[in-house]
Amino acid sequence: MRVLGIETSCDETGIAIYDTEQGIIADALHSQVAVHAEYGGVVPELASRDHIKKTLPLIRQVLAEAKLSSEDIDAVAYTAGPGLIGALMVGACLGRALAYGWNVPALGVHHMEGHLLAPMLEEQPPEFPFVALLVSGGHTQLVDVKAIGCYEVIGESLDDAAGEAFDKAAKMLDLDYPGGPEIAKLAESGDPHRFKFPRPMVDRPGLDFSFSGLKTFTLNLIQKHTVDGPLPDPQTMADIAAGFEQAVVDTVAIKCRRALEQTGYKRLVMAGGVSANRKLRAELGQKLAAVKATVFYARPEFCTDNGAMIAYAGACRLAAGQHADLSVVAYPRWPM
């Protein structure tokens, strides 16, 4: 079986083909970073317009790359939510229409289920059950995953998502969007211990997160250390970035450890854009090895938004006998 995956929930057009025998056989991504850069964040209307321009050409491109024609596709999976409604509608309308024209099933996939399952595409995929840490621009959640489709959210952010906090802190430091990779780069030359950033919510029981305090702490530091000019000196900027990144890593690690203790599981799967962060990958691995748990994550390009994860999640749903009816569905908010 071959499933075409279409991801258009935010600012990347991701298209891929998953073959149940061979895995991902074609994968293409168009990033809209350049479109939104001058605005410092995603402009929903521009995102929809760009998806309209790019989705069909990328579908043609992956079919050509895999040396397939439309007759070789057995199902079309598209991201049905959550995300920007206009952007989602582009993938949903095209995906549903292609499936109708090709006379194959269509599947509306949950974007976060796509992220959660992306590590399954690696050479050594995790076995069920596991705890999933979903850390993206829109979500920060801990999920008890017993099987495909069997998910229970056991903790989440009460305010900003981890990626959102990275993006907002980056903006304060006058770094480009998306801010996560920019903060990580600047942090490489910084001292993570010069400033004592808080570790929010770690003293409270439970598995919920809060990241808005880190943002306020960052703003206060910037103001305090700005002597002349609009920003602190370069070394202070790097130290702020490093302190911020370390605070996120430590906080997330403490909560993940707690989630593993609570569930009794020994596997943690980390997914979503922030799981591309090198420090988080390295330190979470070390810290959880101390409690004999193994951390799994996707290759960096499958951590951020992509079509492969949607094609794969669609294939799993198809194998479970699911598919959508003829209506076009898109949910900007959609609990998992």
Ligand code: KG4
């Ligand atoms: O999963 P994703 O591509 O889109 C959403 O579903 O939101 O995640 C994007 C988020 C952005 O906030 C971005 O700043 C963050 O992931 N991100 C990172 C890194 N790469 C992307 N955050 C920290 N370190 C990174 N290396």
Ligand code: ZN
């Ligand atoms: Zn995402």
